[in-house]
Amino acid sequence: MDNLQLQQIEEGAASIGLRLDAEQVRLLARHADLLLKWNKSMNLTAITDPLEVVEKHVLDSLAVVPFVPSGTVLDAGSGAGFPGIPIGIARPELQVVLVDSVQKKVAFLKNVLADLRQPQIRAFAVRLQGDPAAENLPRVHCAVARAYAAPKPWLALADNYVLPGGIAICMLGPTDDVPETVGELRLEKQLGYQLPFTKAERRLAIYRHG
Numbered sequence: 001m002d003n004l005q006l007q008q009i010e011e012g013a014a015s016i017g018l019r020l021d022a023e024q025v026r027l028l029a030r031h032a033d034l035l036l037k038w039n040k041s042m043n044l045t046a047i048t049d050p051l052e053v054v055e056k057h058v059l060d061s062l063a064v065v066p067f068v069p070s071g072t073v074l075d076a077g078s079g080a081g082f083p084g085i086p087i088g089i090a091r092p093e094l095q096v097v098l099v100d101s102v103q104k105k106v107a108f109l110k111n112v113l114a115d116l117r118q119p120q121i122r123a124f125a126v127r128l129q130g131d132p133a134a135e136n137l138p139r140v141h142c143a144v145a146r147a148y149a150a151p152k153p154w155l156a157l158a159d160n161y162v163l164p165g166g167i168a169i170c171m172l173g174p175t176d177d178v179p180e181t182v183g184e185l186r187l188e189k190q191l192g193y194q195l196p197f198t199k200a201e202r203r204l205a206i207y208r209h210g
Contacts, residue, residue, distance in 0.1 A: 005029060005032070013090075058086055069166065074161050078100045101127035151172065156182050162209040164210040188207060
């Protein structure tokens with residue numbers, strides 16, 4: 001990443017209220033660099049312009065950070081590591097679990113985490129079935145998914161992983177419908193936001209367990 005992209009990460013994060021230090025910005029940029037490098041040989045993202053990667057992957061992921069409670073986070077269907085890796089870089093006190101069912105993607109995630117030296121973030125090759133004990137996964141204070149499934153099936157799955165009092169987050173487009181309740185999860189709030197440069201509309205729906 002060149003200086004422009006580093007600046008875009010820093011300014012974009014500041015626009016959503018996040019103050020990142022130089023090392024955090026460097027780590028976020030390094031993740032994006034590794035994504036583009038690996039993407040030449042395996043399908044991780046359709047977005048190949050570095051500035052688009054910054055906005056549509058890195059900054060979109062960071063929009064979740066102010067709403068993540070302390071403790072443990074599950075990123076379901078993590079793919080190339082969004083939003084879980086940016087969350088873990090921005091909030092290094094969190095324990096983040098990245099889960100994807102595709103072995104090649106998990107190999108990429110493990111490579112990235114070793115390169116970035118982020119031991120508080122771990123990656124697992126698991127197909128989520130709603131049984132954390134059998135899958136050797138923890139129940140968590142926050143479960144989040146980005147383009148993993150439609151809101152209702154995602155929440156039905158997340159219900160099994162979120163601890164009582166914890167939250168599940170849906171990352172949405174401007175018109176996605178969201179249910180009021182799914183299992184023990186109840187809609188607590190919805191928030192609209194814009195990506196900082198293209199002004200594309202996004203929403204978060206936050207559900208409280210129990």
